[in-house]
Amino acid sequence: MKASRSSLYAVVFLIALLVTVPTLFLIPMSLSSGTTFQFPPPGWSGRWYKNLVEEPEWRAAAVTSLKVAAMVTPLALVIGTCAAFGLLRLGRRLRTAGLTTLISPLVVPHILLALAIYGTFLKLDLSGTLQGLVLGQTALAVPFVLIPVLTRLQGYDKSMTSAALSLGAPPFTAFRTVTLPLILPGIVAGGVFAFVASFDELVIALLLQGPGATTLPVQMFNSVTEEANPTISAASTILVVVVSLVILLVQLGWIRTDQKAGIHGQ
Template sequence: MAAPTATAEAPTAGRLARPRFDRTRASGWLLLLPALAALAVLFVLPLSNVFVDSVTEPEAGLGNYASLFTDGYTLRVLGRTLLVAFVVSAAGLLLAYPYAYAMTLVGPMMRAVLVTIVLIPFWTSMMARNFAWMVLMQDEGLIQRMISPFGLGDVTLLGTTLAVGISMTQVLLPFLVLPMYSAMDQIDRRLLSAAQSLGAPRGRAFRRIYLPLSMPGIVAGVSLVFVLALGFYVTPALLGSTRNAMIAQVINVRTKELLDFGGAGAMGVLLLVVTLLVLGVSRRLAGQRASAVAPGYQPARSSGKGGQPGELRPWLKGYTALVAILLAAPTLVVIPMSFSSGTTFKFPPDGWSLRWYERLFTSPEWTAAIFNSIQAGLFTALLATLLGTTAALGLMRLAPRWRGALNGLLLSPLIVPHILVALVVFAAFLQWGLNGTLFGIILAHTAMAIPFVVIAVTARLQGMDSRLPGVAASLGASPFSAFRRVTFPLLLPGILSGAVLAFVTSLDEVVIALFLQAPGAITLPVQMFNSVTVQIDPTISAASSLIVVLVSVPILLAQVIGARRGKGR
């Protein structure tokens, strides 16, 4: 009697399970719909319009693309941009790899210091870092005075491609160090000891074992820096010149000054194609390298046996110290500059005063810029957190065959070069009447910030036990109660991380805000940019130093506290 009963009940269970399966998938699509709609309106549709303009303006055809390869000037600019991006990536790799390797060898406290040195420029405003380099490289500046004893005092740096490359290397260096350190920290150092015990010299063991295992981090960091360098606008605009223009500067001129949306769109599409090719090749290389790592092993701590620091050779100590100085020193230059009594950017200052801090908090244009930035950052964080969190929850409820494509669509604003995003937004908002409004800046920043929230919340979801909501439901909790009591508290750290990333992204974003600026819609980064390019206003030094301090102190405290807790455990 038992067997027939079990057989009869099995189909019933299957019939009951299917509607629940369908409801889960349907709820996933409903949760995804707001974020997908926002990105479709604010990013995908404007991007397609730019492509259409590139083949229809000023007349239908491929004339804009043909001119890219026939006018001579565009190819030179593109070649210069690719060369600078390649040199910056290669120079950054040479600087970042030993530094990241040293981070895996030192003890907890020193590792906290090295990580802090990387994170401070990573989180500090890009305008502050570029302003610091402009002060250092100006005529009769500190760098020119330092090289004068070697007979190179008359060398002009500011306005050259060399200055752009040096600044971009320092600005992008954290994007190389962090992926490399993440990959190296997972390598089992006992493999090196095993190779040396079998007779391999130290250098050969490193070259044959450690270097291939760290290659995914190298590929990820180099490809990220190369793609970011292709769309860089602020650094070339501040430290370069029109004679040595990069492609982002040319796109800006064609869009804002000439209103040549067809030619600018063609250049943007070409830049996007190059970016996608680079990402495709890097992903293939990273996949091949990652397949060489044996699955399932549990690596020992990188610091060595028993958690003690590994051996750090003298040359590596010196090299690490030099890279640390390169990372930190240019950013710290703005602090003494903010106390200058002069009206120029001379460093070191001739006199000391608090006049620029007073102007920062009393001048109408600076206070309005600060208020606009905070307001835009808060609204961006709110909108992006709501849209990104629901999208991440929706992704986890879909079938695996849909997740990859939809996740790529949600992260697409990060893949497209930043200057092309600015062009896309400017062209669309010009038609919609949103140019020159703070609301337009908030919408554009929201589209840029959604991917950061999706990444943070998805990472938290993947580390959460998916059975917990089911257990709560089996104990009588409603779906809403299970989410409020179980899922939401577990997701809260990821949600807060995404909100912070969204706020910082909006607070530091300058290129899109430059395209959309108007007298009533100027953010703090735009005001800082204008204080250098439009007028000489040393108030930028006070704003930059305030940003550096507000970023540095929390990061340093968090790293020290974390290191002490880790040492105590």
């Protein structure tokens, strides 16, 4: 048993190394004094981070990414949370069908989803607009909210809400004071993952780009195809650091919540 567990840990560790080590090469490359991608760098310089801040195209793309993610997150939270409550009220077959449909953006290749959205938005004159970009990325972000919220809803003690209702609390008050605090960790986690998914999304943003609707990943892609320089490494490093910190904070929040639940359970 111990041997199999050690083997499992070893496999997980190797997979983690395989995923993270190539990413770590971005950091020294972003600090290179050279004008091309080189590892190891010929010298050290922060010029590419300065270029990232001073170049209008890069600065505008970063602002657009933050703006889009800030609008996508609340939309995905509302839709995903309402969908989670709705699925719980359905029968088993309908719930399975509904869940499969709602999480399909995670399963269907992004290029197919992006082409479908692009074709639809062309007819609605939303292609190349900020509104279209927000709506398109919301479709991709909803599953990231639905899954953690639905998990919390399936795991919490529904008798507590029933007790509040039986004691005369209005439905909204029972939801606000009993249900919402119990599922809040799932909502927060879903919101964070939706923000990260939107901020880091490329395929849909690439097809829906336009004046004022070019995100940071799209700017990075365009720069690779036009003029590759270490500015891309600097932007990639910032993306990796931001996403890693956000996920780490969510993970720490989950651990703290579980510890509190364990203490109260005892």
